[in-house]
Amino acid sequence: MKIYSCFINTPVSHLKITQFDSSIVKIEFTHPISEHNAPPETSLLREAKKQIDSYFHKKITKFDLPIKFYGTEFQQKVWNALYCIPYGQTKTYKQIAAQIGNPKAFRAVGGANNKNPLPIIVPCHRVVGTNGNLVGYAGGIDRKVRLLTLEN
Numbered sequence: 001m002k003i004y005s006c007f008i009n010t011p012v013s014h015l016k017i018t019q020f021d022s023s024i025v026k027i028e029f030t031h032p033i034s035e036h037n038a039p040p041e042t043s044l045l046r047e048a049k050k051q052i053d054s055y056f057h058k059k060i061t062k063f064d065l066p067i068k069f070y071g072t073e074f075q076q077k078v079w080n081a082l083y084c085i086p087y088g089q090t091k092t093y094k095q096i097a098a099q100i101g102n103p104k105a106f107r108a109v110g111g112a113n114n115k116n117p118l119p120i121i122v123p124c125h126r127v128v129g130t131n132g133n134l135v136g137y138a139g140g141i142d143r144k145v146r147l148l149t150l151e152n
Helices: 043-056 073-083 093-099 106-114 141-151
Strands: 003-009 014-020 023-030
Touching: 003 043, 014 043, 073 093, 073 106, 093 106
Parallel strands: none
Antiparallel strands: 003 014, 014 023
16 A cells, blocks of 8 residues: 655645545645655546646646545535535535435534635535635635636
8 A cells, every 4th residue: 555646736825735545535735845856646636636736727627536535424425525516516514414314414514614625626625615605625715716616
């Protein structure tokens, strides 16, 4: 079992993509890395970079990558629900809570949303407050606005 990572520059940030075994397990907003310090890439990481680039160029609206979540059972339910939010649409924390069968857990949904290990691929930026306000995003509200604008 090995961990591999690579970096990609996107319109919203530099991203670090991490692979564990045969799945993508983490995407982080990060700082640029020089080419000569970049680790070698696997075919899966190259595919992840290709799909992320295609997303930002509006060529794809959903990712087709093997992903794996590491988190509590509740977090995994939330992340799976986030993964199903269609491109260009939003849901509220309350709607996600109801979808996972725990309608009063909208604040806990917010906490799980904040810990989403795969932003962009698992579109936590598509979750908004009940009144439609853009509240909370681990990558910053400015990135959330840019991602939602890209999709509309």
